[in-house]
Amino acid sequence: MAKADILGDSLWDAYSDKVTTLMNNPLHQGELFQGEVEKRGHKLIVADFGAESCGDAVRLYWEIDPATDKIVNSKFKSFGCGTAIASSDVMTELCIGKTVQEAVKITNIDVELALRDTPDVPAVPPQKMHCSVMAYDVIKKAAGLYMGVDAESFEEEIIVCECARVSLGTLQEVIKLNDLHTIEEITDYTKAGGFCKSCIKPGGHEAREYYLVDILADTRKEMDEEKMKAAADAQAAGGGKFEEMTLVQQIKAVDAIIDENVRQFLIMDGGDMEIIDIKKADDYIDIYIRYLGACNGCSSSATGTLYAIESTLKEKLSSNIRVLPI
Amino acid sequence: MQVYLDNNATTMCDPLVVEAMQPYFSEVYGNPNSLHKFGTASHPAIAKAIDQVYTALNAADADDIIFTSCATESNNWVLQSVFTDHIVNGDKNHIVTTEVEHPSVLSTCKFLEEQGVKVTYLPVNDQGTVEAHTVKSFITEKTALVSVMWASNETGMINPIAEIGEICKEKGVLFHSDGVQAVGKIPVDLQAVHVDFLSFSAHKFHGPKGVGALYIKDSQPLSPLLHGGEQMNGRRSGTLNVPYIVGMGLAIELATKNIENTMAKIRAKRDHLEDELVKLSETFVVGDRENRTPNTILISIRGVEGEGMLWDLNNGQIGASTGSACASEDLEANTVMLAIGADNELAHTGIRLSLSRFTTDEEIEYTINHFKEAVARLRAISSSFAKQAPTKGGEAQACEMH
Numbered sequence: 222m223a224k225a226d227i228l229g230d231s232l233w234d235a236y237s238d239k240v241t242t243l244m245n246n247p248l249h250q251g252e253l254f255q256g257e258v259e260k261r262g263h264k265l266i267v268a269d270f271g272a273e274s275c276g277d278a279v280r281l282y283w284e285i286d287p288a289t290d291k292i293v294n295s296k297f298k299s300f301g302c303g304t305a306i307a308s309s310d311v312m313t314e315l316c317i318g319k320t321v322q323e324a325v326k327i328t329n330i331d332v333e334l335a336l337r338d339t340p341d342v343p344a345v346p347p348q349k350m351h352c353s354v355m356a357y358d359v360i361k362k363a364a365g366l367y368m369g370v371d372a373e374s375f376e377e378e379i380i381v382c383e384c385a386r387v388s389l390g391t392l393q394e395v396i397k398l399n400d401l402h403t404i405e406e407i408t409d410y411t412k413a414g415g416f417c418k419s420c421i422k423p424g425g426h427e428a429r430e431y432y433l434v435d436i437l438a439d440t441r442k443e444m445d446e447e448k449m450k451a452a453a454d455a456q457a458a459g460g461g462k463f464e465e466m467t468l469v470q471q472i473k474a475v476d477a478i479i480d481e482n483v484r485q486f487l488i489m490d491g492g493d494m495e496i497i498d499i500k501k502a503d504d505y506i507d508i509y510i511r512y513l514g515a516c517n518g519c520s521s522s523a524t525g526t527l528y529a530i531e532s533t534l535k536e537k538l539s540s541n542i543r544v545l546p547i
Numbered sequence: 548m549q550v551y552l553d554n555n556a557t558t559m560c561d562p563l564v565v566e567a568m569q570p571y572f573s574e575v576y577g578n579p580n581s582l583h584k585f586g587t588a589s590h591p592a593i594a595k596a597i598d599q600v601y602t603a604l605n606a607a608d609a610d611d612i613i614f615t616s617c618a619t620e621s622n623n624w625v626l627q628s629v630f631t632d633h634i635v636n637g638d639k640n641h642i643v644t645t646e647v648e649h650p651s652v653l654s655t656c657k658f659l660e661e662q663g664v665k666v667t668y669l670p671v672n673d674q675g676t677v678e679a680h681t682v683k684s685f686i687t688e689k690t691a692l693v694s695v696m697w698a699s700n701e702t703g704m705i706n707p708i709a710e711i712g713e714i715c716k717e718k719g720v721l722f723h724s725d726g727v728q729a730v731g732k733i734p735v736d737l738q739a740v741h742v743d744f745l746s747f748s749a750h751k752f753h754g755p756k757g758v759g760a761l762y763i764k765d766s767q768p769l770s771p772l773l774h775g776g777e778q779m780n781g782r783r784s785g786t787l788n789v790p791y792i793v794g795m796g797l798a799i800e801l802a803t804k805n806i807e808n809t810m811a812k813i814r815a816k817r818d819h820l821e822d823e824l825v826k827l828s829e830t831f832v833v834g835d836r837e838n839r840t841p842n843t844i845l846i847s848i849r850g851v852e853g854e855g856m857l858w859d860l861n862n863g864q865i866g867a868s869t870g871s872a873c874a875s876e877d878l879e880a881n882t883v884m885l886a887i888g889a890d891n892e893l894a895h896t897g898i899r900l901s902l903s904r905f906t907t908d909e910e911i912e913y914t915i916n917h918f919k920e921a922v923a924r925l926r927a928i929s930s931s932f933a934k935q936a937p938t939k940g941g942e943a944q945a946c947e948m949h
Contacts, residue, residue, distance in 0.1 A: 233858070244858060250928045252935045267935055269943035276895040277852065278943065280930040298930035302854035306928060366938050 235346035236303065237338045239311075244303035249313035251296040253282040262286075263293060266367050270359035275427070277301035277352065279309050281359045283316065283324075285367060290320040304345045304352040311335045312356035325364040325375050329353040330386055350384040351417030357383075381431045384416030389431060396440045404433050463539040464506070471499050475508060478537045483530055492516030494530075497547060505543040508534065512546060522546065549864035550910040554751075554842060555700050555728060555901035556868055560794070561753040567797045568755065571790035579787045580778060589789045596796025600760060603803040604745070605736045611763040613782045614792050618727045619651035621746035621761035622694075624772040624783075625723045626655045629692045631770050633721075634664055639691035645669045645677045645706075646886045648696055649725055656694075665689075674834045675702040675887045679710035686714070692721045697729035697745075701883040701899060703843025704834040705733065712741035727751055731802035732840045733810065737762060744769070749791070753903070754798030758791035802904075809904050814841035816911050817902050821846075823915045827922055833887060833897075842902040847884070848922055849896060850931030856898050859921035865914055868899040 236244075258265040264285045271278040277300060284294040295316045297309040312332050316324045332353040336344035345352070358372075365372035379389040395401065395410050408415045414433050419425035422434045452470055466474060475496055487493050492515040500507045510530070516522050523546065531544040551559070571592065577585030579593060600612050615621045626642070633639045644656055646668045656666045667685045669677050677695055686693065693715050698705045708724055715722035723744040729735055730745075731752025737745065745762035749755055763769055763782075775784030802809075814836075821832055821844050829849035848856065853869030860867050884894040900914070926932050937943075 233861075244855075245862065247928060252933055254935050265935075265938070266941070267937045268941040269930070269937045272943050273850070273852075273895060273931055278930045280933050280937065282935065298928065298933040300850060300929045300931050301852050303858050305852075306855065362941060366941050 230346055232346055232349070233303070235343075236307075236349075237336055237342070237344040239336050239338055240304055240307040240344055243307035243310045243336075247297075247306055247310040249296055249310050249317075250298065250306075252298065253284050253294060253296050258284045264367070266363045268359050268363040268366055270362055271301075271355050273300050277305045277355060279305070279355050279359050281309075281313070281316075281363050283321075283363055283367070285321060290322060290367075292316050292319055292321065292324055301352065301355075302349075304349040305355065307336060308332050308353040308356045312353075312360065316360065321364050321367050324360055327357065327360055328386055329357040329383065332356045347384075347416045348418070351419070354383040354417075379431065381429070381433065381436065382411075382413035382416070382420045385412035387411045387413035389436065392433070392436050393440050396437060397444060400444075401437070402441070404437065407433055407437065464541070468499060471506075472496055474538060475499070475534060478534055479530070482533045482537075487514075487516055487526070490515055490519075492519065502543075504541065506539060506541050507543050507545055509545050509547050548910065548913050549866075550906075550914050551866045552900040552902060552906070552910075552914065553866045553868050554903040554906075555703070555899065557750045557756065558753045558903050559905060560750070560755050561798060561801060563801065564754055564794045564798045568790040568794040571793055575789070579789060580776065589787075592793045593787065593789060596792045599796035599800040603735075603799040604730070604762065605738050606762060607738055607765075609765055610737065611766045611780075611782060613761050613763065613779050614787065614795070615759045615761055615783060616757060616785075616788075617759040618649075618725065618746045618748035618751075619759075620772065621744075621748075621759050622649070622651040622723075622725055623655050624761055625744045625746065625769070626652065626659060626692070626694065627772060628770040629721060629723075630659050630662065630664060632768065633691040637691070639689050641665045641667070641687060641689040642692045642694065643667045643669065643682060643685050643690055644694045645671060645696070647671055647675065647677075647699055647701070647883050648694065649700060649727065652694055652696070652725055669695075671883075671886050673887050674838065675699055675704040675883060676706050676834075676838070677711075679707045679714060682711050683714045683718075686718050686720055690718075690720050692723060694723040694725070696725040696727075697735070698726075698733065698840045699883065700728050701897075702833045702845045702887075703728070703840035703901070705729070705838050705840065708742065709740045715743075716741045728840060731799060732842060734803075734806055737764075743767065749795035749798050752798050752802035753905075755791050755794045758788055758795045760795070810841045813902050813904055813906070816906055816908065817842055817844060820844065820900065820902075820911050820915060824918060827919065833883070844900045845883070846898050846900070847896045848898065850929040851922055851925045852895055853897055855925055856896075856921060859925060860898075860917065863917035863921065865917060868901070869897055 253265055255265050264287050266283040266285060267280060269278065269280050280298040282296040283292050285291065286293050295313045297313045299306045299309045315327050315331060315335060333344055333350065361372040361375050364375065381387055381389050381392055392407065392411060392413060396407065399410060401407055401410065404414055404421055407413055414421045419427050420429050420433055422432050453473060463471060463474065484493065493513040494510050494516060495513060497509040497511050512522050527544060527546060531542065534542045534544065571589065575588045577588055579586055579589045606612055642656060642659065642664055644652060644666065660666050669681055669685065671677050682693060682695065693711065695706050695711055697708050712722055721743045724742050726735060726745045726747045728751065730747040743764045746759065748759035771782055771784065773784045778784050778787060818836065824830065824846055825832060827848065831847050833845040857867060857869050884897050
């Protein structure tokens with residue numbers, strides 16, 4: 222929020238002239254009929270996407286020359302607002318002259334770009350970007366019908382934000398690489414969630430399979446796990462500062478050193494030891510241990526063995542360590 | 548010609564009102580709380596405005612009518628102070644309201660829910676009104692407040708306020724009504740109907756924006772929302788907005804004087820417009836006319852999306868409103884359409900036309916013509932009226948409502 226946001230945008234004023242012109246006079250609005258198309262030796266494909274109960278619906282008509290797979294003519298019908306109608310119109314225009322295989326590569330981004338008056342000014346305000354997504358969805362559906370395959374098979378990756386076409390893989394990578402903590406940061410870096418906002422969390426314009434809030438939480442969790450694993454690895458490899466570790470990491474680190482350098486000798490003598498607790502005292506880090514088996518009550522357990530354990534831990538982990546048997 | 552048919556959103560300020568306000572900007576500008584004559588010079592005009600408001604609503608001298616900045620403030624004041632007085636500092640924990648209230652009530656209730664208050668949102672019937680027996684059945688001994696709008700901004704439908712008032716009185720529960728769409732449109736007699744609190748706003752009846760009021764029956768206790776200089780007998784602090792209070796006074800007088808006569812004139816125009824529009828096939832209007840504010844029509848037109856229709860009306864210089872918008876962040880299916888149980892297909896097709904006493908017969912005729920043309924154009928584009936069926940497998944699934 223700042224000065225520019227106080228009044229809020231005027232939705233329709235943010236439309237490009239092209240959107241306005243096409244809403245007022247769509248060029249490709251209309252229908253193609255089975256009989257006529259067949260008479261010309263062509264194949265008719267008619268696909269619906271959306272529904273009146275969703276607030277927008279589009280019907281796309283393709284007349285295809287089966288010899289070349291070329292879309293020789295295309296029309297649309299639309300129930301929706303100005304951007305829905307203008308997007309449908311441009312989508313239809315982009316399809317004409319392409320083969321079905323080429324048409325399926327048209328995305329909502331292409332539709333939005335085609336609606337711009339100038340290359341770097343968006344054609345529609347962010348919350349209306351969603352309207353162009355329907356154009357993309359209905360093309361995939363029509364192509365699927367013509368080619369006899371499932372519409373989803375044209376999608377190579379999982380798209381989380383349809384408006385900005387951002388994939389799950391991209392989001393996970395960007396969150397990790399840039400150490401992102403908030404949805405706002407994700408939107409700044411990827412544009413995902415910056416348009417119709419459906420993909421941010423449940424309860425938006427439409428239900429989604431993946432939501433940014435969950436992806437962020439899961440990725441952060443994964444990052445934390447990786448971080449801890451890295452810390453443990455670093456410790457095992459001799460790096461990392463013992464004083465800065467969490468208690469669990471300290472116990473693991475001490476256990477690792479004991480395992481590697483001490484335990485085998487204790488076991489050889491029929492004994493063992495366990496770590497009871499680690500406490501931070503004023504100048505020391507006190508590690509409380511308990512001897513097990515033969516070590517328990519052994520005379521050197523309070524002298525030589527104890528000294529050996531303590532000096533090993535001091536050398537490997539921290540010079541402030543004190544080992545206290547109980 | 549341009550036609551403004553969005554009078555439930557706001558109205559033109561009556562030029563007579565603007566004229567009456569004029570002296571209180573640069574001529575009589577003293578603070579009414581000052582002791583000197585600059586301040587006291589405004590007192591006669593404020594006293595007159597107070598009289599005008601009391602007379603318009605037939606409020607008793609023992610009642611309070613406190614000027615606020617808007618009805619949103621009045622609604623917040625009642626809800627938040629009932630919360631403070633009877634829930635935080637009392638033994639109640641429950642508020643009863645309806646699903647179709649204005650956002651200034653619904654959002655405040657959501658906020659109070661976050662503070663731990665239980666809120667019941669009552670459904671409405673197919674007329675878009677709440678039934679008195681429904682209100683009665685949800686009142687418990689923990690209920691602090693019932694808040695039900697007098698008339699709906701979306702549909703114009705009038706709730707049974709007198710009956711609900713009696714129920715609340717009998718049960719000993721406070722009763723608040725958001726009267727924004729009723730005051731100035733239909734008779735409101737606060738001695739004939741039991742209401743503890745009534746919110747209203749000047750800009751809905753040809754007064755200026757930025758001034759509203761809250762009626763408080765019998766001057767009963769209600770903690771202030773705004774603390775400060777103890778203006779208006781300590782009930783609402785903030786320097787009195789003298790020109791706007793003067794404007795509100797005249798506006799409410801003009802709106803309620805001969806109200807039956809004014810209503811009849813507006814109703815005749817509204818009914819003619821409605822009769823003509825429902826001649827279009829596959830349309831319906833929400834709610835019986837007899838129980839509706841005389842200026843409002845909420846019409847659904849199959850196959851024509853609400854925002855698209857507004858676009859075409861706007862191209863014809865007609866200002867109307869829709870409760871739904873396609874694919875936008877905030878505006879989804881018309882909530883009132885959903886609440887009254889309209890078919891899902893119709894929830895995105897509502898257009899609200901709201902007249903005022905300034906609407907002319909010529910404007911109505913112009914609107915009828917342009918409206919029909921717009922419907923014809925958009926239905927010609929609409930997939931809802933397409934003839935060629937989809938290729939097998941190309942049909943769309945109906946979507947879940949959201």
